[in-house]
Amino acid sequence: MTESEKKCQEELVVLKKEFEEFVYIVSHDIKTPMRAISNITTWIEEDLGGNADKEVLDNFRLLKIRVERLENMMNALLELSRVSRSEMELYEVNIPKLVNDCIEMLDNKSNAEFHFTYHLKKENIVTLGKKLQKVLFSLLDNAVRFHDKEKKNVFVEVNENETDYEIKITDDGPGIPEGVKDKIFSIFYTVNSKDVVDSTGAGLAISSKIIKMVGGAFQYTPAVNSGSIFTFNWPKQ
Structure with missing residues (x-):
């Protein structure tokens, strides 16, 4: 391996580590505020009780669906980054x-x-x-x-x-x-x-x-x- 190839290999290892750290932060640390949004939406629905407007409830439902979808996408991104490191039995x-x-x-x-x-x-x-x-x-x-x-x-x-x-x-x-x-x-x-x-x-x-x-x-x-x-x-x- 030439010196140039060795340097490229080392840079690739560093970039891969930085990518995995970034993916972990995105897919793990963002889950907490996403779940908080879903929980707060549920609490507001409960506070409104039976007097809530149907259109408002529909919007809350869509909001929770979007949050759930975003969380699923974060989980998928994390799974993609760990393909070669998890479930290798x-x-x-x-x-x-x-x-x-x-x-x-x-x-x-x-x-x-x-x-x-x-x-x-x-x-x-x-x-x-x-x-x-x-x-x-x-x-x-x-x-x-x-x-x-x-x-x-x-x-x-x-x-x-x-x-x-x-x-x-x-x-x-x-x-x-x-x-x-x-x-x-x-x-x-x-x-x-x-x-x-x-x-x-x-x-x-x-x-x-x-x-x-x-x-x-x-x-x-x-x-x-x-x-x-x-x-x-x-x-x-």
């Missing part, structure tokens, strides 16, 4: 069971039908289980949450290769407009307004960073008729 997981567990955790799956295709030599793998679960849950949640039809079809396909698993999540929803598909992996970006679909817009950014950390690949392609296809490769080692 290796343990054995069963892939079909892990998929089913993620589906059970979804809170908006009532009108969704899931279809599974597994081509596996072994269902079990020793890996960063929490990280794989995070990616799977995020993609399944997006497939259901952003769906625009009454009946929602979600397809899960897992193929085992020599060195990795190729996992594909497909839906028959609205898809992603061609002009914004390059933005979907950016932190906090959402195709729909956050007032239309409640989401922080951080799931794909966190998933992308996790997959990159483990040495995998992640891509989006539009489905043939409509919908989205998210494919990622998860290394066995």
Whole structure:
């Protein structure tokens, strides 16, 4: 390593530390005043009692929703900054069971039908289980949450290769407009307004960073008729 490369490496370490400290301050210390705003709003509602104007109560409700969303975004930012430092335990997981567990955790799956295709030599793998679960849950949640039809079809396909698993999540929803598909992996970006679909817009950014950390690949392609296809490769080692 040359002297110039060594200096750049040292500066990168310093910048990374400063970034992590900044993220911690933003995502941790700001939570207290945000919660105070929500609490004060609730106290004012209670003081007004039954005589409160409906429009005023609606505005209080919107204020609390905005505060909650901001807190969720701060939590997501903190999670993104800690991808390579938290939940790094290796343990054995069963892939079909892990998929089913993620589906059970979804809170908006009532009108969704899931279809599974597994081509596996072994269902079990020793890996960063929490990280794989995070990616799977995020993609399944997006497939259901952003769906625009009454009946929602979600397809899960897992193929085992020599060195990795190729996992594909497909839906028959609205898809992603061609002009914004390059933005979907950016932190906090959402195709729909956050007032239309409640989401922080951080799931794909966190998933992308996790997959990159483990040495995998992640891509989006539009489905043939409509919908989205998210494919990622998860290394066995």
